[in-house]
Amino acid sequence: MVGLTAAMAVTGLAFSPLSAIADPHPALHATAQANAEPGTPVSTPASGGPHKAYAFKPGAAKAGPAAAKASTKTGGKVTPQLADGADPGNGNDGDGYVANEYDAPMTYKGGEDSAGVMTGPPKVYLVLWGSQWGTQSTNSSGDLVASGDPDGAAPYQQDFFKGLGSSGDGWSAVLTQYCEGIQAGSMQCPANAAHIQYPQAGSVLAGVWLDNSAAAPAAATEPQLGAEAAAAAQHFGNTTEAQNRNVQYVIDSAQGADPDKWKEIGYCAWHDFERTSFGSISYTNMPYQPDVAGCGANWFGENTPRGLLDGYGIIGGHEYAETLTDPNTPGGWTDVTGQEVADKCAWIPKGSNGGLFFENLSTGSFPLQTLWSNTDHLCQSSDPIVTGPTLTLSVMCDRTDTPGQPVDIGAAAADSSGAAVSYSATGLPSGLSINSGTGVISGTSSGTNGWQRITVNATDAGGRTASTGFWENVTGGAGGCNSGPEQLIDPGFENGSADVDHTVMTDAWGPSGYNIITPSSLHAAHSGQWYAWLGQSGSAADDSINTSLNTYPGYRSANFSFWLDTESTNTSGSNPDTLQLIAYSQYDGHELGVVKSWSSQGAQAGYQQQSVDLTPFIQQVGWGTTISLKLVSHETSATPGTAFLIDDASAHEN
Structure with a gap:
């Protein structure tokens, strides 16, 4: 599964009808309280993580709806209940439909x-x-x-x-x-x-x-x-x-x-x-x-x-x-x-x-x-076999490498006939060469040419060929593939806020209230129709949304961004309403720290992009773990004074 991915990126399967949804992705993910009884639902501060089975892992993909209800125990034996149905079912046990967003294509x-x-x-x-x-x-x-x-x-x-x-x-x-x-x-x-x-x-x-x-x-x-x-x-x-x-x-x-x-x-x-x-x-x-x-x-x-x-x-x-x-x-x-x-x-x-x-x-x-x-x-359970080309060469990512440092870039061809494959390349910067037997591009480049287009070719014993190309910049950078795909599930909130057992999922963001993720016309989204509106509850309760980010061994940096529109009637300079982004550990839920804070004081009108570096917080627990990210608003008055409007979030790792 998946996972944030991800979600959670690792992806996994959750306890079957023994546990509630929670996963690619990777399923997944989210912080969970310890000492939960195996086979029973556990509380999760956020979704995401390796694709755990439900089928996700922390960070691989988000916690996936495991089409499962809590089981009952009889005589010491765990008796599974039938899976819930979802769209287009009626949500009752045993209705025979998938409870996993059945109608959403891959x-x-x-x-x-x-x-x-x-x-x-x-x-x-x-x-x-x-x-x-x-x-x-x-x-x-x-x-x-x-x-x-x-x-x-x-x-x-x-x-x-x-x-x-x-x-x-x-x-x-x-x-x-x-x-x-x-x-x-x-x-x-x-x-x-x-x-x-x-x-x-x-x-x-x-x-x-x-x-x-x-x-x-x-x-x-x-x-x-x-x-x-x-x-x-x-x-x-x-x-x-x-x-x-x-x-x-x-x-x-x-x-x-x-x-x-x-x-x-x-x-x-x-x-x-x-x-x-x-x-x-x-x-x-x-x-x-x-x-x-x-x-x-x-x-x-x-x-x-x-x-x-x-x-x-x-x-x-x-x-x-x-x-x-x-x-x-x-x-x-x-x-x-x-x-x-x-x-x-x-x-x-x-x-x-x-x-x-x-x-x-x-x-x-x-x-x-x-x-x-x-x-x-x-x-x-069965489908016709689809066959592609006999020889294929994997797409290679665009890269930024450090001048004067050794480069190691691997090409990977596959031949379904089992024939041997040889490699060649054109456009290589001075100082780099490709091993014809392994497909590894190595060497040290001076980095004087900036971005260059490199083409890699593969040829099998039958004379079949395949090629792929990528851009490389050896004028600076930490080295390695440039930013990959979006790590967040539903980054623009367009999945809505209905219950997961019906039409769409909300647990990608774990909103604290039903209307936190909303298409309300009282405010505007940055794009699309849905957005997150924090600050509706006044001082009676803090509003929040939270998600998880799976991190991968071998990566070195992570960035989180979103668009923020702060609409406020709170003119107090000494007692402003606040918004905080807080990072938590996956395993025990302890706070890693406040990543950044915003307030109603001096806020700019309209959506402004916010970007933060998560690297120091990930380093506290180590790459390869999942961290939870919580955006929480605090109002100083019983009457809501500030609407913190959030949309189009994004997370990338390098």
Whole structure:
């Protein structure tokens, strides 16, 4: 899922009908109160974060509506309730419709760090992290088994990934309609675009590593999970951009572990990405799913040892699919609410339209959720396979690099026939060259030519060619890709303020009151129709909106901006009404600091753009975590004296 993205960028699945919406995105995200009972809704100061399963993670995409209600407990067993319906349903349990903004299509966000979707043959590396997994051996199917894996989670996952692409696997075919290298905002892909490839049977699982050299943290943080993904890339010899471009790493935690506080926050898994010296790396945080009943265990009433592992199909498949369609959250495919391809179809009851089902692969039968198909405008378990060009070359981002400093820019081509690829480039600044075998552009440039257009070409053994171009400026800058796609969900508030179980989502901004996000004609929006109006409550209560920003390892700066119109009748110079932007930690909600304050005193009429640097606040908790951002107004009189009008917010990271 997604995530802010994001949302939350990591993206994830939330407890199924055990928890309320909250996620790409990345789903996600938002600060949550600790000690919440697993499987029950938790309070979140803001949405956003890696795409947690609901299917987001903090910062990957925003907390996605997990089409789920709180479960009831009977005799110590958690009994899931049927998913809620939404538009066009009536909102009652079991009405058979999706509660995940069913009618909103997916749109392409333009790519992040040269990645929009994974275009090469899908590859998964499974990492059993920590000595808690015990020692390894091999079973009769050739799977790695671990002595510290009482429920057999590791071989189950291996069989699932080995089986993709076999026995008429229609589920994988749904993903092939999505592509990259097209205009941002597009909803359909032309035939000549670089599509996600249908997997070859037996080829998806690329490697398994039981990393038992030391114990994994009992409650690993997002940066620690990212570090393990980077260690896995090195372990498997994937040390270039091209080698990591179309692979994902699943970081499996052992029984009893609490990675990224999954039990307290209330999600099942999430996916995210990070910048490393090996290029951008996409990875999934996969807790030990049987530890929480709401994450799919015996979801179909089997009450069997194999049924206990249902979550590794439902949720593991969810995160795998979202990593293919949105590897560098939120640069791939999401809808207007920040949900990814799997979020929109999460936890629909088996037997309902678009509901959970069993897919029979050559390696066994696995429970899966459906995936959103833009082509059909439905949640689908199968679709025709869409094929793109045999040879594709990923779009490369425009960059700014520092003169006199080493440059390392990776190109990534994919050939569906498996043929070897060679690279060449034109327009390279003096001092830079491209490695014909790896596609890595390296060297040191004097930076005397300013912006230059560089064209990279790829050629396979069959003589097929592909090319892409990007701009590079080596006259200054910190180095790396220029600002990527918008990190906020609904930055202009145009999704409105209706309840999430009906037509649109509000939890992208967590308004303190129903009318805070409004199309009221009493004031004007900066653009569109909707805006946020803080300062309506007088001194009786502060008004606020809040959202979350997922941050990524390897990034160095973040900026937040919005347009502010301060309309005030408070002329007091000593007791003005105020607006504050406050940053909070994701994990425990503690305040990181007041980013900036505004007041009614001396305010300018009309919308004025405000921009702040979030970097010092992110550095307090470390890149790779999610921070919450809260805009709160305070009125000094019982009669509202100042309207703080906010519109067209934006957040970008570099």
